[in-house]
Amino acid sequence: MEISSHQSHxxxxxxxxxxxxxxxxxxxxxxxxIFKAHRNVLFASSxxxxxxxxxxxxxxxxPTTATFQAFSPDTFTVILDFVYSGKLSLTGQNVIEVMSAAxxxxxxxxxxxxxxxxxxxxxxxxxxxxxxxxxSDKDASSNGIERSFYSGSWQEGNRSPHAHLSPDQGxxxxxxxxxxxxxxxxxxxxxxxxxxxxxxxxxxxxKKSKHLKVSQPSEVVHYKSSKREARISxxxxxxxxxxxxxQVDTEMDSSPAGYQYAQGADVTSRSFPDDLPRMRFKCPYxxxxxxxxxxxKRHLRCHTGERPYPCQACGKRFSRLxxxxxxxxxxxxxxxxxxxxxKRHVTDVTGxxxxxxxxRYRLCNECLAEVGxxxxxxxxxxxxxxxxxxxxxxxxxxxxxEENRSYVEIVEDGSADLVIQQVDDSDEEEEKEVKPNIR
DNA sequence: CTGGGGAGGGGGCCC
DNA sequence: AGGGCCCCCTCCCCA
Numbered sequence: 001m002e003i004s005s006h007q008s009h010x011x012x013x014x015x016x017x018x019x020x021x022x023x024x025x026x027x028x029x030x031x032x033x034i035f036k037a038h039r040n041v042l043f044a045s046s047x048x049x050x051x052x053x054x055x056x057x058x059x060x061x062x063p064t065t066a067t068f069q070a071f072s073p074d075t076f077t078v079i080l081d082f083v084y085s086g087k088l089s090l091t092g093q094n095v096i097e098v099m100s101a102a103x104x105x106x107x108x109x110x111x112x113x114x115x116x117x118x119x120x121x122x123x124x125x126x127x128x129x130x131x132x133x134x135x136s137d138k139d140a141s142s143n144g145i146e147r148s149f150y151s152g153s154w155q156e157g158n159r160s161p162h163a164h165l166s167p168d169q170g171x172x173x174x175x176x177x178x179x180x181x182x183x184x185x186x187x188x189x190x191x192x193x194x195x196x197x198x199x200x201x202x203x204x205x206x207k208k209s210k211h212l213k214v215s216q217p218s219e220v221v222h223y224k225s226s227k228r229e230a231r232i233s234x235x236x237x238x239x240x241x242x243x244x245x246x247q248v249d250t251e252m253d254s255s256p257a258g259y260q261y262a263q264g265a266d267v268t269s270r271s272f273p274d275d276l277p278r279m280r281f282k283c284p285y286x287x288x289x290x291x292x293x294x295x296x297k298r299h300l301r302c303h304t305g306e307r308p309y310p311c312q313a314c315g316k317r318f319s320r321l322x323x324x325x326x327x328x329x330x331x332x333x334x335x336x337x338x339x340x341x342x343k344r345h346v347t348d349v350t351g352x353x354x355x356x357x358x359x360r361y362r363l364c365n366e367c368l369a370e371v372g373x374x375x376x377x378x379x380x381x382x383x384x385x386x387x388x389x390x391x392x393x394x395x396x397x398x399x400x401x402e403e404n405r406s407y408v409e410i411v412e413d414g415s416a417d418l419v420i421q422q423v424d425d426s427d428e429e430e431e432k433e434v435k436p437n438i439r
Numbered sequence: 440c441t442g443g444g445g446a447g448g449g450g451g452c453c454c
Numbered sequence: 455a456g457g458g459c460c461c462c463c464t465c466c467c468c469a
Contacts, residue, residue, distance in 0.1 A: 302448080318447085325458080343444095
């Protein structure tokens with residue numbers, strides 16, 4: 001016969017003992033703050049403590065002390081509260097640090113919940129954007145053009161975005177049902193439903209497979225092929241690891257100088273010399289370590305596949321605003337003062353901008369003559385396309401009815417019609433509608 | 440088949 | 455913290 005309340009009661013009792021410092025045989029020093037705990041509980045909860053305490057098991061009569069500077073006392077409070085209660089108090093502000101700490105402490109359940117939390121957070125932010133575009137879609141649809149791809153992920157399963165618990169509010173409970181109610185879409189799944197210019201679809205479909213792979217944590221070790229990443233991975237001998245847990249374990253085991261499990265070891269000071277920044281943020285998906293939380297947030301997008309910055313002109317989505325800006329300048333604004341044909345430097349006088357579909361580039365007058373284009377279009381409708389940076393300053397991808405219409409028309413117009421325009425480098429660039437107008 | 444160029448993408452870091 | 459720039463790498467296309 002099993003009494004179901006026994007486990008929770010036992011944990012409750014242990015937590016009470018911890019709070020009252022009863023039978024605590026372990027002290028954890030985090031940035032000067034001392035946490036009392038029970039060796040047994042820590043041993044059972046954390047791979048890190050398991051290693052640490054098993055090394056010191058012979059000295060069981062001595063109280064164990066561990067010192068951490070890799071995370072803040074607040075973060076460790078969240079971790080320790082989880083260990084003694086099963087409840088993980090995640091917020092949008094602390095999730096990165098908690099995940100980083102959990103990775104350090106080898107607490108895979110916590111890592112998983114953090115990942116789920118981040119995913120749900122990304123889903124919500126994506127859905128908020130999607131909802132926005134969906135609202136804009138009504139404008140587009142009213143013009144007779146369907147753009148159902150943005151709202152597709154919602155309709156699936158009749159879920160409302162508001163049915164989701166906000167990551168900033170919720171508390172996940174491992175082993176409970178609090179998280180199971182979420183039915184997440186991976187970023188790659190979302191991508192599959194997003195709009196693409198016709199000429200991009202083939203390319204994107206190839207890249208999607210990459211993203212699908214990335215979105216599977218168990219395969220992340222195999223994801224990177226760049227030399228840069230290889231360099232990072234080399235330091236911890238990850239080549240043969242296949243699973244996420246194995247990866248985490250290896251990080252802890254094979255670091256040459258850091259992560260040593262000695263009594264009272266100041267792990268961070270061994271890992272990072274004094275002249276380096278003390279706080280580092282480790283990616284839970286790979287071995288990458290960054291100095292700033294913002295950089296980790298940015299890096300995480302390469303694992304989640306989140307692409308929050310769509311190009312207004314062609315619909316292609318980017319994970320970073322600067323990449324979108326670069327794309328927009330290069331592809332749609334013809335910012336390079338180089339003749340695309342002969343590669344010579346051109347000016348407003350010596351060259352002109354040529355428009356091919358949504359793509360714009362420059363040709364020198366000689367190459368223009370060679371191609372056989374010698375006149376400017378006469379009856380182009382005006383089209384206003386803000387650069388991504390201007391757009392983000394303004395209304396954060398807000399599409400007015402007018403802009404929305406022109407955007408949709410451009411996306412739909414995949415023809416390779418050539419349109420020549422006068423070079424206009426002013427910030428308030430007035431672009432012309434794409435129309436077949438070349439003889 | 441191969442080399443060059445364009446475009447995309449990731450990291451570091453400054454403002 | 456976010457934006458943006460620079461650098462580097464990879465992939466793809468094309469001659």
